Amino acid sequence: MAGMAGFIATTLDCPDPAALAAFYQALGGGEITYSSAEYASVTLDGGAVLYFQATADHRRPTWPDPAVPQQFHLDFYVDDLDKAEAGLRALGADRPEPQPSDRWRVLTDPAGHPFCVCLRSQ
Numbered sequence: 001m002a003g004m005a006g007f008i009a010t011t012l013d014c015p016d017p018a019a020l021a022a023f024y025q026a027l028g029g030g031e032i033t034y035s036s037a038e039y040a041s042v043t044l045d046g047g048a049v050l051y052f053q054a055t056a057d058h059r060r061p062t063w064p065d066p067a068v069p070q071q072f073h074l075d076f077y078v079d080d081l082d083k084a085e086a087g088l089r090a091l092g093a094d095r096p097e098p099q100p101s102d103r104w105r106v107l108t109d110p111a112g113h114p115f116c117v118c119l120r121s122q
Helices: 017-028 081-090
Strands: 010-014 031-035 039-043 049-054 074-078 104-108 114-119
Touching: 010 017, 017 031, 017 039, 017 049, 074 081, 081 104, 081 114
Parallel strands: 010 049, 074 114
Antiparallel strands: 031 039, 039 049, 104 114
């Protein structure tokens, strides 16, 4: 059944759009298609598009503490959880505790947004 609209992209509020676009381009491959102090976008390998917009009052999510909810999260496939986590932490990701499973990892991007890396073989 056809919907009324076509999906374009997911937009994330953040304090530094260019930096977050670079982070997600390194994570998901693809190409940064626009970058400024106010907005940035990246088209990931596979075609998904992420937009980033500067928000002066951005409140960093505190997952798993519900004080500032995660609001959403993105999922990515990887071939090796340990290798992916190490590479992403080198790019500015963090690993909150506790972790909900040993089959995937919840990490946070440099602006605090949670995302999951999941084994491709699952």
